[in-house]
Amino acid sequence: MIMQGKLIVGLDLPNVADAEKVVRELDGVVDFYKIGYRLVFGGGLEFARDLAAEGKKVFLDMKLLDIDNTVAEGVENIAMMGVSMLTLHAYPKAMRAAVAAAKGSDLCLLGVTVLTSMDEDDVREAGYADDPATLVRKRAAQAREAGMGGIVCSAAEAASVREILGNDMAIVTPGIRPAGAERGDQKRVMTPADALRAGATHLVVARPIIGAPDRRAAAQAILAEMQAA
Template sequence: MAGSLRDRLIVGLDVPTVKDAEAVVRELDGVASFYKIGYQLAFAGGLDFARELASGGTNVFLDMKLLDIDNTVARGVENIVRMGVSMLTLHAYPKAMRAAVEAAKGSDLCLLAVTVLTSMDAQDVVEAGYEYDPHTLVLRRAEQALAAGMGGIVCSAAEASAVRKVVGPKLALVTPGIRPAGAERGDQKRVVTPADALRNGSSHLVVARPIIGAVDRRAAAEAILAEMANA
């Protein structure tokens, strides 16, 4: 799914209201063409906004991280397909992934498997009850996503190179936790610069705070695209 640099930069609309999101999209008109809508905005009217963006030809990444019984996941995916969005996340549990793939069959929706959240480190994974370290768990889930027929993987760019070796060249590899050179890490624990992420095999970069929180959002997005071009 990788195309031009603009198509590979996904701006996270991590803002509290649709009005705020509309302002971001206006400011980035002509610079960004792909937006992520997650829980915060989704539960404030963001799902209707996602439909509106998609109907106008804008790429939308719906970051819902679905996980439920097979039938519930399948029925949810069927309705999300009708929204016209480009990408949807699920937690990388094999049964849920298989149900989602079957439900999305024949559509253009790219299903993404969330491996290990980029806000989690080794201690967090242990605390959650997993026997694997984050790197091992990411690779295991990437293998399961590939076997299930998913369209891509969400992982840290620090693991992108290893994941790319597992899933091959065709799957989308979407990496959050991207921070431009010199930016603050925030609550992310496994972060990488835009250029390094692309070199590591990422197909799409998700950037929220460094753009949304910038005084000049347009300039911030253009600077990130320039970093990506240097890769």
């Protein structure tokens, strides 16, 4: 199925044993997985290497941000792990340092614009004068100028940032919820079909799949919806 490479299943699980079980259950249906903080601190980095060695695609969601040299050194080591995607916060200096460090590798660097758990009140409380949509567009432009591989944003902003990014950069959208699914702590959400129509290239789905009674069927249903779009 052509959509298989566009669906990224978030392994937001407490340990590697649980993550391995999900990967086994989804074998042949999904080949792209997100590993974030929770699993990273439960042995997830070695698991990421193992998945990559097995031919799976790995989206390492670390949201790096530090002084330029530290970001660059981290990216250099991550590029050698064989993972496909890596996130860092979309601060111009950090992005430029990461791009320089990843040069010559196949690592796709993604700038995280505004977290999908944040709305306008949250953004203003954090000290930004812009509303989320404006801030996303501003950071998308900075990511393009820095030479990043793409950005992470809400699907609600995908259409507007596609005009900024052109056709060559990835738009990865978390906060994807099939019709009728609970939002959880996400505030800016969209269905899989609508996200693709808006211009997203990759959809990150965690709870609607890993929390489903039949994970394989849940993933297949989302893929079918994506294919229909």
